[in-house]
Amino acid sequence: MAESWSFLDTFEPNFRPLVVIELAKGTKEETTEWFTKRIVDKKANGGAQLLIKPLVTENGDENIYLVGASPFRLLLGAETVGLVKECNDNSMRTFTYSSRKTFKDFADDNHNFLTMAECQYIIKHELENLRAKDEKIIPGYPQAKLYPGKSIVRRLLTSGILVQIFPLHDREELKKLRHSWYGRVKVGYQPLDEIRCYFGETIALYFGFLEYFTFALVPMAVIGIPYYVFAWEDYDKYVMFATFNLLWSTVILEVWKRICAIMTYRWGTLLMKRQFEEPRPGFHGVLGINPVTGREEPVYSSIKRQIRIYLVSLPFVCLCLYFSLYVMMIYFDLEQWALDYHAENESNFSSLMLFVPSIIYAIVIEIMNRIYRYAAEFLTSWENHRLESSYQNHLILKVLVFNFLNCFASLFYIAFVLFDMKLLRQSLATLLITSQILNQFAESLLPYWLQRRHKKRMKKRMGSLKTDTDLSLVEQVHLEKEMGTYFGTFDDYLELFLQFGYVSLFSCVYPLAAVFAVLNNITEIYSDALKMCRVYKRPFAEPTANIGVWQLAFETMSVISVVTNCILIGMSPQVNALFPDSKMDLILTVALVEHLLLAIKFIMAFVIPDKPRDIQIKLAKLEFESLEALKQQ
C-alpha cells in the first residue's frame, strides 16, 4: 500500500465537502496554518492527506473549514478502518484496495461505492488518528501540551481551540430518506438499510431494535386487551397470561440476537475487526509507557481509579438511592393526604386530586433521573477511565441502577409492602403514561419547536426564505452548526429499558401496559426519526455489530420480572383460594414454579443459537478460507 499513497500527490479538482471543522473565534493564525498543513500533508510526513478548504462567508471570518478527500484517498481509508463490503459472489469481505475489483458495484468512476456516511466516518477516523510527531505544544498555545503519538484533534478539542467537528447533511439524500421513513402515511417496516446508509449502523440498529421490540410487544398487547376488558381474574387464565409473558420475553430477546446478526452481517459490521482503542479524549495522567503499545502516553494508576470508584462513586450512588427512597416516602404521604381529603369532602375536584400525587411523583422522578444523569456523567468522567468503552459501561451501570430504583421502587413498595393491587395498577398506569408523555415532549417535540424557531430566525437574518434544498453551502453550514448535537443512543435505549420494566415487571397486574407501550413506540419511531432528521446535527456513523450492554440489561430485567410476577400471582386472591388450608404450601408452590421458570429461561437462552444457521455457515466459510490462505502462504 505504501507506494499507492504517492498517487494522491495531484490535487483533486472537484472538491466535495464532507465534514465541517469549526475553530474557536480568534484562533491564532500560526495554529490554523499548522493544523491545516497537518491535515493536507502526505501520509509519509505524518499527515492525513485529506483536502481542506476554508468556508468563505460574507463577514469574512475564517474559522470554519470544510474537509473532503479524493475518491482514491477514501478507498485507501476504507481499507485502513477495515470496512467490510459485499463481493461479486455475494460474500462479505474486508475491503482492500488491491482487491477492489472483486467488490460489488465497484467501478473506478462510481463514487457511490462508499456511502456518504462511510466517507465521513473514514475522514473522522483519519482526523482523530492525526498524531503529534515531535511537537511539544500546539503552536501558538504553549499551555496545550503534546507528546509523540497524542491525537492532535483530541488535544485541540480539550483545549477549546477546536469547537466542533461534524459531518454535513446531504440535503438531497435526507429528503429521500425522510420521505421513505416517515414522509408518507404507510404501514410497514422502516427503511433500515437506508437509515444505515445515511446515519450509520449504531443508529440504524437502535431503530431496528425499536421496531422489533414494538412488533414483539404486539402479541402481549393483543392477549392483554381481553384480560383488561373482561377483567378475567380466573386463576388459570391469569397464570397462563403471566407464563406466556415470561417465556415470550426470553424468546424475543434471544430472537433479537439472531435478527441483529442477520442485519449486521448484511451491513458488514458483524465481520469488522475491532480496532485498537485509543484513550478517550478526557483521559489524563502523568506521562508514562503504555505496557500494551510501548508508546509514551498518559497513564493513570488503576488503584487510584478503584479508590475513586469504591470510596466516592459507590457511596454517592447509595446516597442518591437513599434520597430517591426518601422522596418515595413523601409521595406516599401525599397519596395518603389526597385520600383523606377525598374522603372528607367528596367532590369532582377531590376525586381529580387523587391522581395529582402520582402525576407529581412521575414528574419528580423524571427530573431526578435527569439531574442524576449529569451527576453520574461528572463522576464517571472524574473516575478517569482510559477507554471510552469502560467509561460507557460504568456510566450505564450507574444510571441503570438509579433509574431502576427511582422508577420502580414505589411500585415494589405498593406491591410487596402495602399489598394494594388497586393502587399498584393505578400508579403503574400513571407513571407509565406520564413518563411517556414527558419523554416524547422533552426529547423530540420541544427541541423540534426550538430548532424551527431558530431556523426561521436564521433564515430571516440571511434575508431569504428558501426551501432546504436550495440553500447555499455557506447557509447550510451556518444552519447546521447551530443545531443541537445528538449524544448517542443512550437515552433512547434507557427509555425502552424502563418501558420494558413497566411492561414486564407487573405484567400480570396491568395487562394494558403492553398496549400503551406499543402505542407509544409507534409514535416514538416517528418522533425519533424527526429528531434525527430535523433537530440534530448529522451524527458521525459508528460501525457496531450489536446493541452491546443493553442486551444484558434487558435480559436482567426479564429475569427480575420472573420473580416479581411469580410473587404477584402467588398473592392474588384467586390463587390464595386454591390453598385454603396452608399458606406454606402456597409459598412453596410459588417458589417451585419460579425456580422452574428461571431454569426454563436459562435453558432456552442456552439452546436457541445466537446466530441463524446460514449466517453461521457464512462465518465458518470465511474462517475456513482465511485458515486455508494461511496454509498456502
Place this chain on the structure above:
Amino acid sequence: MAESWSFLDTFEPNFRPLVVIELAKGTKEETTEWFTKRIVDKKANGGAQLLIKPLVTENGDENIYLVGASPFRLLLGAETVGLVKECNDNSMRTFTYSSRKTFKDFADDNHNFLTMAECQYIIKHELENLRAKDEKIIPGYPQAKLYPGKSIVRRLLTSGILVQIFPLHDREELKKLRHSWYGRVKVGYQPLDEIRCYFGETIALYFGFLEYFTFALVPMAVIGIPYYVFAWEDYDKYVMFATFNLLWSTVILEVWKRICAIMTYRWGTLLMKRQFEEPRPGFHGVLGINPVTGREEPVYSSIKRQIRIYLVSLPFVCLCLYFSLYVMMIYFDLEQWALDYHAENESNFSSLMLFVPSIIYAIVIEIMNRIYRYAAEFLTSWENHRLESSYQNHLILKVLVFNFLNCFASLFYIAFVLFDMKLLRQSLATLLITSQILNQFAESLLPYWLQRRHKKRMKKRMGSLKTDTDLSLVEQVHLEKEMGTYFGTFDDYLELFLQFGYVSLFSCVYPLAAVFAVLNNITEIYSDALKMCRVYKRPFAEPTANIGVWQLAFETMSVISVVTNCILIGMSPQVNALFPDSKMDLILTVALVEHLLLAIKFIMAFVIPDKPRDIQIKLAKLEFESLEALKQQ
C-alpha cells in the same frame, strides 16, 4: 514455505521412532505399500513426507511400523499446526519456520526445542491430514470407499485395516517424570510443566484442576471439622458455614479460570488458533458438498439428526431416569426393611445390616452409571454428529444429567420428602465413601494389577526379566501395544463433578464431606498419575486452553447447591425456632436470602475478571502488534 519442502528430499540417517502404527494381521501387501508410500511421499505429491520403518520382529510378521520425521520436517509441522512458543523477549508467539531464530532455546542442532509430545502431536496431525487424491477405494479393499479429500487414516481405521496408532513412551523421560511426580514422598505441587511436556495440555490441565480443586477444598474441610466434632448446631454458626461454602465455591470456580489462563498462556495454548474441524471418524452420510469448505464430503441432514435426538435419545434418557428413580424406591424399601429387622432383633449383626442397603445402592448406582455410559456413547454416536466437539457435548450432557439424578436423587428424596436429616447424613457418607473406594479400585488399582500381571507374563515369554529402561525397541513396542487405551479425561472430570456435588449440595448437613473429598483427591492424584504412567498406552497430546464444558457443569452445580443449602438451613430446627409464630415468615426469609445469594453469585462471577491483568495486557499487546503489522503491509 513451499520451496523449503524440497530440503526434505535427502533421507535422514538417524531415525528416531515416535509413533507406532499397527495394521491388521494379514493386510494385503498392495495396501501396505500404497499406505507407506503415501506417508513417505513428498508434500507436493500429496504425501505427508514423514519417515517410516517396519518393526522387524523375530517371528517375522511385518504389521507394525514406526513413524518418525526429520527435525526439519517437525519444525515445518509445528508451523502447520500453529504451535505457540516462547520468544527470546519472553513473549509467546506462533512459531513459524522463517522466524525460528527469534525463539527461545532454538538452535539448528537442538532437537529438544520441540518436546516429544509435540513431535508426536505433529505426526498425528500430519497422518490424519493425509487425504485421498483420485483414489476411489483403498487399494486391495474395494469395499473401503474413498473420495477426494477424505482422510486416509480415518478410513483405514473405520474399515479395520489400521488397528491403532499410538505414540511411543520415552522410557528415560518417563522415569524422570515418575520420580518427580510421585516417586518420592513429598509435600508440594505436582510438576505440571513436566506433565504437560510429556502428556500434553489436556492431561496436565486435568491434573492442574485436580490439584487446585483439592487445595480449594481445604478451607471448607478445615472449617468443617470443628462443626462435625463439636456438633455446633447454633443457627448463626451454621448459616455462616453454609454462606461461606456457597460464596467460596463461586470464588474458586472464578479463580480457576484465572489460574487456567496463566498456565495455558505459559504453555502457549491460550494463544493457539483453533484449527478447522474435520468430520469425526465415525461420521457417515451420502456424498455432497460441504457448504463451508465447498469440498465433496459426506453430508447428513441436520433435521434427521434432530429427529434422532428428540424422538429417540431424549425418550431413552427419560426412560433411564425413570428407571433410576424406580431403583431408588427399591432402595428405600430395602432401607425400611433393614430398619424393621434391626428393630425386631437388636444385635450387632442387625445394626451392621443398617448400612447394607446404602452400600448395595451405592454399588448399584456405580454399575448403572457405567452401563448407561455405554448406552449414551452408542446413542450419541448413532446420532451421527459431524464434529467431535458436538459429539462430545451431546455425550457429556446425556451422561451428566443421568449421573446427577442417579447419584443425588435419593439424597434429594431423603432431604426434601422424608425430611430425615439423620438418614441424609448417613446416606451421604455411605454414598460418598463407597463411590470413592469403588472408583479408585475400578479406575486405577484393578487396571494396574492386570497390567502388571500381563507384563510379567509378556516378559517371561520374551525370556528375559530386564528393567523397563533396558528393553529393546521391539520389546517396548510389543509391551506398549497391549496396554489399555486412555480414553480421555471425561471419566476423571465426571468423578470430580459428582464429588463436588456431594460436597456442596448438602454441605451444611454433612461438613465432613469436604474432608473426605480432600483425602480422596490426594490419593486420586497418585492413583491417576500411576494410571497415566504405568497402566495405559501413552496418549497423544491434545492442545487445549481450558477445561471446556466442565467449567459450565461445575458452575451449574454451584448454583443448584445455593438452592439446596438454603432449603436445608430453612428446615433446620434451630432456624425454625427463630420463627415460632409463622412458618410463612420463615419461608419468605429463606426465599429472600436464596435470591440474594444467587444475585451475589452472579455479580461476583461478572465482576471477577476471567484473566489476570498481566495476561490481559500480554494478550492486548499481541493483538496490538498484529493490528500494527496489518497496517504496515
